[in-house]
Amino acid sequence: MAGQTDPHISLFSPQEVEFMAEDEMVEIVPNMNMEPLNFISGDFGRFLPQIPTQVPLWLAVALKRRGKCTFRPPEWLSVDNLTQVLEAERESQSTFQALPFSYVEIARLLFDHARDDIPDMYMVRSLVEDIRDVRLHKLETNLGSFQGTSAVKISNVSAMEVNLVRPFVRRALEAFYKHDKPEADVDRDTRSSRQPREANNEPRELQCPCLSEKKSQVSSVPIFVELPEK
Amino acid sequence: MSQYYNIDDILAEEELVPAVFQVAANVRLFDSSDDSNKVEPGSKVELPFWLACELHLRQAVSINLPTCFNQKTREELAADAAHVNLKNRCPYFYELGQKLLSLVGDRTIGPLLLATFQKRYKEVLIKAQTVALAVAPKFLTLLTREEIKLYEVAQSSMAAFKKWRVGGPRFQKAYVIGKKRKPLD
Numbered sequence: 001m002a003g004q005t006d007p008h009i010s011l012f013s014p015q016e017v018e019f020m021a022e023d024e025m026v027e028i029v030p031n032m033n034m035e036p037l038n039f040i041s042g043d044f045g046r047f048l049p050q051i052p053t054q055v056p057l058w059l060a061v062a063l064k065r066r067g068k069c070t071f072r073p074p075e076w077l078s079v080d081n082l083t084q085v086l087e088a089e090r091e092s093q094s095t096f097q098a099l100p101f102s103y104v105e106i107a108r109l110l111f112d113h114a115r116d117d118i119p120d121m122y123m124v125r126s127l128v129e130d131i132r133d134v135r136l137h138k139l140e141t142n143l144g145s146f147q148g149t150s151a152v153k154i155s156n157v158s159a160m161e162v163n164l165v166r167p168f169v170r171r172a173l174e175a176f177y178k179h180d181k182p183e184a185d186v187d188r189d190t191r192s193s194r195q196p197r198e199a200n201n202e203p204r205e206l207q208c209p210c211l212s213e214k215k216s217q218v219s220s221v222p223i224f225v226e227l228p229e230k
Numbered sequence: 231m232s233q234y235y236n237i238d239d240i241l242a243e244e245e246l247v248p249a250v251f252q253v254a255a256n257v258r259l260f261d262s263s264d265d266s267n268k269v270e271p272g273s274k275v276e277l278p279f280w281l282a283c284e285l286h287l288r289q290a291v292s293i294n295l296p297t298c299f300n301q302k303t304r305e306e307l308a309a310d311a312a313h314v315n316l317k318n319r320c321p322y323f324y325e326l327g328q329k330l331l332s333l334v335g336d337r338t339i340g341p342l343l344l345a346t347f348q349k350r351y352k353e354v355l356i357k358a359q360t361v362a363l364a365v366a367p368k369f370l371t372l373l374t375r376e377e378i379k380l381y382e383v384a385q386s387s388m389a390a391f392k393k394w395r396v397g398g399p400r401f402q403k404a405y406v407i408g409k410k411r412k413p414l415d
Contacts, residue, residue, distance in 0.1 A: 014394030112397075140359050144352045164391050168358070168384035172351060175376060178328065179344040 012163050018109070021102035021159065022058035027072040029053075030063070057106065061113050071110065071117040076100060079120050082127040089134045094142065096135060096156035104132055104160040139165060146176065238375060242322035242329070243280040249291040250274050279329060286333055293333050298323055304342065311349035316374045323374045350377060358384035 012020075023041070029052050036045035037059070044055045052072060055063075063069040075081065076099060085097045100106060107128045115121050139161055142154060152173070255269045269275070277285070285291040297303070298320035306314050316323045327343045330336075350373075357369055358381050370378060 014391050018394070108395075140355065144355055146351070147348060160391070164387050165384075167387055168355070168380060171380050171383055172355075175324070175347060175351075175380070176344075179324065179340070179347050 014160065014163070017102070017159050017163050018105045021105035022056065022061070022109070024057050024100070024102060024106060025054045026057050026060050026074065026106075027052050027054055028060045028063065028069040029072060030069045032068050057109060061109060064113050071114040073110065073114075073118045074100070074106070076103070077107065077110065077118065077124060077128075079123050079127065082124060082131065086127060086131050086134065089131060089138070093138065096138070096154070098156050099131075099158060102159045103128070104158060135161060136164070143169065143172075146172065238322070238325065241375075242325035243283075244278050245296070245320060245322055245326050246276040247279050247282050247296045247326075247330070248274060248294040249277050249282045249285070250294065251291050253290050255290060279326065283329075283333060293330070295330070295334055295336065295339075296320065296326070299327065299330075299336075299339060299342070307342070307346050307349075311346050312353035313372065315372050316350075316377075317371060321375050324376050351380070354381050355384070357381065359388060 029050060030047040031049050032047060033049060034045060034047040036043050036047075041056070044059060045053065047053060047069075060069065060071065064071065076085075085099065088097050107125075110118060111121070111125055118124055135158075139154070139157065143165060146152070152169070251269050251271055251273050254271050275291075277291070282291060282293050286293050298316070303314070303319060320326055324343055324347065327339050331339050354373070354377050370381065373381065
């Protein structure tokens, strides 16, 4: 699947990544009575007051906006857990802690729409930001250690982080691959297949659209190079 | 690698390479001192790569290494690759090197390109993530085309992420929505 915003460098915009993260399931506690909702992606509900239920994040946000539910923040989004994760992230320079694949986006959506449902909101928020910064920095240091490998394995990198470095890594690996190939075999083959054309016995004219002594001034006058008979 | 419509590939072939004529040839429009339009065998000329390459295939010229692959540059690259001004020497350093690889019997070029890229890549990576846009131009003057592109993609994805993080209007209003309808006459 290619990015929609900028297909040229195959990058999803952060908004698109967020859109995809909205399919993650969260737990909400409705405060209204409603029949189940039947969607293509599945049936959600039925909604009964004070009975927790699982819905996609986008639906939860929509209900929350109308004041029809409260969020149950996911377990990983607690001060205790996040403090632990942050410490572990800081300790090891090469491995990443397991967090939900789209933790950046989920956290952001919850902070935007459900600030009253998260205990210690400000603490949690700054912890998530710290974790994100530490991880990003670590990811960059990891990328710096490329030495021309054609396969890279870093586990537990989240959606937003992957998306952030994707265009750069793609280009860099392409370049590494190009220079790493022993002796550019392909190129050599094509050239040598053209070699037999050398030295026929009649003089040839090689017509060139332009020839420039200096690169800046390209003359548009055709030139002819006449090769003598052998 | 060498795609027909790739503009960088075309421009890379415009780079001048020194060549030595092996045969006498009639070359018009050379900047020769007399009007004879003759090139003696053994005369040194700088030709664009595409022309030198074709002439080389016809065994009319032999190609030498351009100045950006000379000993002095190599020593500088070995000393501190990240701060050598490659743009000045040859903005298509890597591409030209790749092309020359098969024409010039110099086996050290391949490893040289790889080693250079390895060292300079790190610098690009660090600068792309940290340096503010205002400071960047000074650093960009050192880079070859390929490295500049690498830098730009890293920078643009970082900028997009920062913009998203800061937030702002979540929905973009369609252009027509804000407009007032003109009353019909």
